[in-house]
Amino acid sequence: MMGLTSPADPLTSRAALLKAASDLMIERGVIDISLSEIGRRARLNTALVKYYFGGKSGLMLALVRDVLGQALVQMQGLVTMDLDPVTKLKLHIKGVINVYFRYPYVNRLIHAMLLDPVLGEEVAKTISRPLAETQRRLVEDGVRAGLLKPIDPMLFYFIILGACDHLFFSQHALRHAFGVHEIDDQLRRDYTDTLLDMVLNGILLPQGKTG
Amino acid sequence: MMGLTSPADPLTSRAALLKAASDLMIERGVIDISLSEIGRRARLNTALVKYYFGGKSGLMLALVRDVLGQALVQMQGLVTMDLDPVTKLKLHIKGVINVYFRYPYVNRLIHAMLLDPVLGEEVAKTISRPLAETQRRLVEDGVRAGLLKPIDPMLFYFIILGACDHLFFSQHALRHAFGVHEIDDQLRRDYTDTLLDMVLNGILLPQGKTG
Numbered sequence: 001m002m003g004l005t006s007p008a009d010p011l012t013s014r015a016a017l018l019k020a021a022s023d024l025m026i027e028r029g030v031i032d033i034s035l036s037e038i039g040r041r042a043r044l045n046t047a048l049v050k051y052y053f054g055g056k057s058g059l060m061l062a063l064v065r066d067v068l069g070q071a072l073v074q075m076q077g078l079v080t081m082d083l084d085p086v087t088k089l090k091l092h093i094k095g096v097i098n099v100y101f102r103y104p105y106v107n108r109l110i111h112a113m114l115l116d117p118v119l120g121e122e123v124a125k126t127i128s129r130p131l132a133e134t135q136r137r138l139v140e141d142g143v144r145a146g147l148l149k150p151i152d153p154m155l156f157y158f159i160i161l162g163a164c165d166h167l168f169f170s171q172h173a174l175r176h177a178f179g180v181h182e183i184d185d186q187l188r189r190d191y192t193d194t195l196l197d198m199v200l201n202g203i204l205l206p207q208g209k210t211g
Numbered sequence: 212m213m214g215l216t217s218p219a220d221p222l223t224s225r226a227a228l229l230k231a232a233s234d235l236m237i238e239r240g241v242i243d244i245s246l247s248e249i250g251r252r253a254r255l256n257t258a259l260v261k262y263y264f265g266g267k268s269g270l271m272l273a274l275v276r277d278v279l280g281q282a283l284v285q286m287q288g289l290v291t292m293d294l295d296p297v298t299k300l301k302l303h304i305k306g307v308i309n310v311y312f313r314y315p316y317v318n319r320l321i322h323a324m325l326l327d328p329v330l331g332e333e334v335a336k337t338i339s340r341p342l343a344e345t346q347r348r349l350v351e352d353g354v355r356a357g358l359l360k361p362i363d364p365m366l367f368y369f370i371i372l373g374a375c376d377h378l379f380f381s382q383h384a385l386r387h388a389f390g391v392h393e394i395d396d397q398l399r400r401d402y403t404d405t406l407l408d409m410v411l412n413g414i415l416l417p418q419g420k421t422g
Contacts, residue, residue, distance in 0.1 A: 030326065086415065114383035115241065124387030132388045148414050154389050155378075155405040162377020167369040172325035176335035177343045178365050194366040202413035203359050204297065 014052045016042040018063050025105035029171055031112055057119055064110060067103045068127055071095060075134050085142035086200070092138055093199065094192055096164045101188045104168035107161070132157050160199070167191050225263045227253040229274050236316040240382060242323060268330055275321060278314045279338055282306060286345050296353035297411070303349055304410065305403055307375045312399045315379035318372070343368050371410070378402050 020042035024033045035056050039046035053059040075095055078088050100107060110127060114120040135157055142148035167174065167183065174180045180187070231253035235244045246267050250257035264270040286306055289299050311318060321338060325331040346368055353359035378385065378394065385391045391398070 111381060111383060114381075114387055120383060120387055124384070128384050128388035142414075146418055147416055149408075149416055151409075151414055152401065152405060154385075154391070155402055157388075158378040158381060158385070158402070159374045159406055159409060162373040162375070162380070163370045164373070165377070166373020167366075169373070170322060170325075170369060172322060172331060173335070173339050174365075174369070176325055176331055177339035177368075180365070190363065191366055191369070194363060195370055197360075198362075198370060198413070199409060200413045200415045202409065202411045203353075203362055204411045205358055205360055207357055 013042075013044055013048055016044060017049060017052065017059060018066060021059060021063055022067070022103065022105075025109070026103070029104075031105050031109050057113075057116070060109060060113065061119060061122060064106060064113070064123065065126060067106050068099065071099045072127065072130055072134075076130065079134060079137050079141075084147070085138065085145050086147050089138050089142060089148075090196055090200075092135065093160060093164065093196060096161065097188065097192050097195070100165050100168040101183065104171065104183075107165045107169060135160070163195055163199075224253075224255055224259055227255060228260060228263065228270060229277060232270060232274055233278070233314065233316075236320070237314070240315075242316050242320050268324075268327070271320060271324065272330060272333060275317060275324070275334065276337060278317050279310065282310045283338065283341055283345075287341065290345060290348050290352075295358070296349065296356050297358050300349050300353060300359075301407055301411075303346065304371060304375065304407060307372065308399065308403050308406070311376050311379040312394065315382065315394075318376045318380060346371070374406055374410075 017038060020038045021033065024037060024041055025031055035046045035049055038049065038056075038059070049056060049059050053062055075092055078091055078095075081088065083091075110123055113123045114128070132153070136153035139148065139151060139153050139156055143150050167187075171183065174183070228249060231249045232244065235248060235252055236242055246257045246260055249260065249267075249270070260267060260270050264273055286303055289303055289306075292299065294302075321334055324334045325339070343364070347364035350359065350362060350364050350367055354361050378398075382394065385394070
């Protein structure tokens with residue numbers, strides 16, 4: 001009985017530490033949070049971070065895998081689904097935006113990790129490369145079907161990820177330059193629709209194209 | 212005579228400190244550099260940072276203004292030039308990419324500053340808002356001329372800045388996920404051309420648009 005209700009219950013404590021780190025990064029809009037802040041928020045001894053994750057880097061890696069693992073699996077599943085390639089690409093881009101909407105810190109966290117030689121290779125192997133590979137297949141399927149222009153998948157990767165992320169990365173610019181204090185669901189939808197229309201159709205009107 | 216050759220010559224020392232900070236951020240790919248590192252690189256006493264800039268924040272603010280000031284003036288000049296609105300918008304986007312190409316740290320530095328209540332207002336007033344205003348006018352001129360679709364300038368701002376910045380922000384992903392170790396001039400040009408074509412024309416082929 002004791003094990004089920006104890007605050008040191010492994011699953012609960014592990015999840016509580018991950019949630020505390022995630023919540024703190026969302027609230028503060030920065031990825032620099034300390035172990036002691038995480039421990040205080042989770043009401044757990046920070047020694048448990050070392051126990052479960054080997055340290056703060058391990059906790060952050062576990063968090064990124066938690067947050068993106070499910071999304072990556074869904075995105076990889078898209079590739080083989082019986083849908084037309086353009087619909088797949090739209091769903092992919094929506095999925096990327098939804099991840100950044102829920103976890104606005106995740107892109108910055110990944111980039112901080114890519115700076116570290118050991119952690120960087122791990123993040124590249126489990127996240128960046130699978131994502132790039134999924135996108136490459138989605139784009140190439142669309143090109144092969146005669147629906148999309150040939151486009152370099154690497155350039156596409158940086159353009160799309162940057163465009164998807166920037167509203168969330170730049171929440172402070174949103175506040176300071178546009179007076180918008182919160183990214184609500186309506187803004188997320190408007191951003192998604194505008195980006196999708198731009199990526200697929202461009203912003204030129206027919207008379208612009210001849211000009 | 213002494214004043215002209217002294218290492219404490221005001222203009223030279225001030226510029227040397229700014230250049231040292233800029234060079235260090237480019238070389239390391241991070242914006243977290245210490246005053247003592249800046250002093251060592253410039254071969255100057257760090258007390259001069261306090262003297263010229265009031266401290267490290269002041270130095271970073273001066274650097275951002277140095278780097279972006281000229282570019283912002285040129286972009287504002289575009290608005291009134293006798294060119295068609297689509298050409299202006301293209302030149303604007305090229306200009307943004309060129310700034311990030313030369314100073315890949317500048318977008319992250321601005322966002323770190325926007326987090327600070329006092330510095331944030333200063334950066335917003337001198338950089339973010341003028342840039343947003345310039346873009347708004349360029350886009351609205353294009354819409355008014357019947358060349359561009361109506362588009363929310365705020366959403367356009369985040370999509371374009373994110374897309375322009377991400378190749379440079381994500382240099383570690385470029386290395387880890389694509390094996391590309393340097394952004395050379397050819398890659399900058401390819402990125403610019405691909406982004407401009409996507410923004411203006413989209414990636415759908417005519418048969419994709421009907422599908």
